[in-house]
Amino acid sequence: PICWGNMMKNPGWYVTGYNEAMMILKDTRFQNRIPLPQTSKKYECLKNIQHDMMLFKNQPDHKRLRFLVSNVFTPKKVEYLRPFIHDTVNDLLHQFQQQKSIDVVSDFAFPLASLIIAKIIGVPQEERYQFRKWSADLIQTIDFTRSRQALDNGNAMTIILRDYFKGLIKKRKNSPEEDLISLLIKEEQQGDRLTDEEVIATCILLVIAGHETTVNLISNSIVLLLKHPKQLMELKEKPFLIEGAVEEILRFESPTQMTARIASEDITINQTTMKKGDQVYILLGAANHDPNKFQDPHLFDIMRYPNPHLAFGYGSHFCLGAQLARLEAQIAINSLLAWKDNLKLAAPDLQWRKLIGFRSLSELHIT
Template structure:
């Protein structure tokens, strides 16, 4: 099967245009119209860009496509950053991935997730109560990030006074795995990883002496009982939980508030039918996927949908594009909180399906329910809405809102 080509000029414009950050979906449509598996280059990253839903599912479920670390294996720079990334679950394959996933999954059992719900509800209500007094807030920093920080700190057993460290560290690290990264971003990320490692080494040593009912103590217990977990893997697991627990949840909560405000008829429908909160969150996951891109590398020559992908070639699965494929979703550009079924790929598919999906879903549901119950009316300060300059994530920088409206 021959693929149509997009001109080199248009390739560069597709993912680097300022308009892409505000609304990437027309760009995805152009790519899909050329071919749902398109060979091109963006930000000097050459490979196969997948925008079709069926093609994305096929690749995500095929073990011939493996995870790859963001930094090349041959790099000698950014040593600490590379060490941690190399030991993260999300970049592991086959047996190492299976082993680490089994160990980390103990921190995401239904009992653990259900047990933390009352704490989520308490913190969400406290944050919104404070915001209502001020009559304004930035949804990203004052609500979504604060809630995520409390929850992750609770799961990890991090002292309350230390949780504010996570915001700066997380914001510095996410760009290190994005197409937009620069040498400065990687250098800053390496410095942040050093701070992260030093902090968690101290906390891990404390938990070895004084175990608690938390994620770190559970991993140490497994290690002491014979499960193979290196020191770097233990550090990487803690750091991954902080990064993923913030990035996905913060983006999801913030995107939810903005999307509902931009679709007032759906907001009214949700207020009248609060039982639609769960499908509403799933529709936001499809419509404005927090993670827009995931990468794989072909372990051998593979044919997908008539396209031959050679061993070693890079494959970039555009989750945000697949979730708006008209072949899979009727009226994909329409935000519909009653959409059913809704088999979106926001959390991936196959053996690498997001381990923290249930936690992210619950946190977003609690945040939205508490918001609707606490805030009768709000307005978005549209001039203050800013998107982060990232290709792989649909992430708001700021979302200022006013918590009162003219009657």
């Protein structure tokens, strides 16, 4: 469940066991750090932005930042988006009426995730197309292998988005609206509020977190259901099964396969001692297939219950957008299944991206 490895030149402890993953994720001695080397000057913008992201903060800074942002992600605020998500899905599907086949990734899941996150943040309607292109370019640079090219592009895209959000913050300070940027600017808790830099970093974090993983979840769902036609039929007949189905898809093909921590001191877990400064990779996808936790873990079963998967992480960094991602996926999948009878893969071979952190298809053509 915990072993030393060097996957794609990333030396560290690899955690595959469910209980061990949970123990590490809730243990604050395992800390989050920004993934860039402290010395690199070249990627200043990327580093500064990452520095202000809650994902890379530890206590007490993390608690403060998360507290100020979490008010915008309450179940009530997410539920309020339901009609918008429905309308966006229907508009997209309507555009495909005349098409013989579609690429679920680029024609459906990506535009959907992008339009929703743009709406939440407060990107004006007329700027959403440009925003989608920038987001796509930024997402392409996410790469755990941290190649020089990925870092160069990531830094360049971060500068573009930082400047864009700077302008939007200025606009919303003068004329606030009912969007996340306006709320974050005015959100004050116990005399504290976010700085402009923190608002920008939060928006960029949401762009990354809200796209990559949700796109993966929706496209992985379609593959899994097409591979399990009986369960697909059952879901078509009983759309109310969608909630459990999405949980099983999250478990079975976890969109985020891995997260990382650093041991802040020597720590022993189940007789394995991890030294201060050691990198620890928590393989969420593997933990979600741990036979000590899940009966028949390699069996895909939309009726599986209970399903305490770790696809959204665990502990203080538990995914802030989990409810939103679930709602988006539930509406997208049910609508896509209802859209056309006899959905099929257009080509038998699937193109998985070569990433170790995400379970991600580069394209998925269906007909």
